[in-house]
Amino acid sequence: DVKVTQSSRYLVKRTGEKVFLECVQDMDHENMFWYRQDPGLGLRLIYFSYDVKMKEKGDIPEGYSVSREKKERFSLILESASTNQTSMYLCASRENRGIGNTEAFFGQGTRLTVV
Amino acid sequence: GEDVEQSLFLSVREGDSSVINCTYTDSSSTYLYWYKQEPGAGLQLLTYIFSNMDMKQDQRLTVLLNKKDKHLSLRIADTQTGDSAIYFCAESTSSGTYKYIFGTGTRLKVLA
Numbered sequence: 001d002v003k004v005t006q007s008s009r010y011l012v013k014r015t016g017e018k019v020f021l022e023c024v025q026d027m028d029h030e031n032m033f034w035y036r037q038d039p040g041l042g043l044r045l046i047y048f049s050y051d052v053k054m055k056e057k058g059d060i061p062e063g064y065s066v067s068r069e070k071k072e073r074f075s076l077i078l079e080s081a082s083t084n085q086t087s088m089y090l091c092a093s094r095e096n097r098g099i100g101n102t103e104a105f106f107g108q109g110t111r112l113t114v115v
Numbered sequence: 116g117e118d119v120e121q122s123l124f125l126s127v128r129e130g131d132s133s134v135i136n137c138t139y140t141d142s143s144s145t146y147l148y149w150y151k152q153e154p155g156a157g158l159q160l161l162t163y164i165f166s167n168m169d170m171k172q173d174q175r176l177t178v179l180l181n182k183k184d185k186h187l188s189l190r191i192a193d194t195q196t197g198d199s200a201i202y203f204c205a206e207s208t209s210s211g212t213y214k215y216i217f218g219t220g221t222r223l224k225v226l227a
Binding site: 004033035040041042043044045048058090092103104106107108109 | 123159160217219
């Protein structure tokens, strides 16, 4: 059974803290993604990675960075957390088959509250 | 640019059909998807359609694609209370890096 695991379901952090959100997949997928989900805005792509040590900015990268040192792990970093980063964060992975159809597998989400 | 839009809410009675609509702007979309998100969970793939198809049926689910109008719909027959969830359409394009573009999500509420 395929699995994408996010390290925490709920996190509460203080403004200005450095925050790490971890995601691990066990499917040997090349592509990994971080989204944030906000009511009425759907899923917005923060960053994605198409291979180890490779990353590209998504639609809303400001205030975030990422790290992919190993194929199975993709970390999202909030350098200095702010209250407008309070959100649900979703990690996903998918196999890279070029333009072929591939399903994205999602983790269960991390609900981050910045106070 | 790329944009995928959905209405935010839909309410139906148990046993009725639900139709969730989606419009997209990228004409180079190769695959279009429907994902379901149950409360407190991540997204799960429900079904998908290749852009050269008009319709796809999978048990209670029917996907219709109007490529000319860039309109995608998901029909759920005999809607059950367990179908209450948020439904996202998504497109995957052949331009650039094959990333997904998700819609805003439609919250379906099924009334008993």
